[in-house]
Amino acid sequence: xxxxxxxxxxKLRSYNPHPPMRGSQNxxxxxxxxxxxxxxxxxxxxxxxxxxxxxxxxxxKRVAAAQRYGxxxxxxxxxxxxxxxxxKMIASSRHGQERSRFLNIFRDVLSATRYEIxxxxxxxxxxxxxxxxxxxxxxxxxxxxx
Numbered sequence: 826x827x828x829x830x831x832x833x834x835x836k837l838r839s840y841n842p843h844p845p846m847r848g849s850q851n852x853x854x855x856x857x858x859x860x861x862x863x864x865x866x867x868x869x870x871x872x873x874x875x876x877x878x879x880x881x882x883x884x885x886k887r888v889a890a891a892q893r894y895g896x897x898x899x900x901x902x903x904x905x906x907x908x909x910x911x912x913k914m915i916a917s918s919r920h921g922q923e924r925s926r927f928l929n930i931f932r933d934v935l936s937a938t939r940y941e942i943x944x945x946x947x948x949x950x951x952x953x954x955x956x957x958x959x960x961x962x963x964x965x966x967x968x969x970x971x
Contacts, residue, residue: 877916916967
């Protein structure tokens with residue numbers, strides 16, 4: 826997408842393909858659908874591409890880097906990253922694809938840490954600890970209630 830266009834008077838004008846206005850999301854989605862079809866790209870909004878468990882971006886990056894280098898997290902050293910990695914492992918199993926079964930297994934893992942589950946917002950769960958001021962929010966298809 827261009828960052829700017831030449832205006833009619835020869836001046837540079839900024840270009841926002843997704844301006845903050847009503848109806849913009851539909852137009853932007855239509856543009857995405859057109860580009861996906863024209864270049865045979867995968868649709869990032871396709872339901873089959875939805876993540877089973879998704880944590881905050883900072884935690885996702887650290888877990889991905891640790892996985893590349895074979896680093897393991899422990900509940901003592903990095904409890905939030907340990908819980909995110911465990912949640913991803915449970916969700917990828919056949920037992921963790923349904924919310925109630927996922928939560929039953931995840932509660933056993935959670936007992937190794939000082940975190941508690943709080944439900945919400947929506948289908949998400951928030952992991953809160955008395956000793957950590959930063960809660961960990963997890964979302965994904967494994968946590969969907971419907």
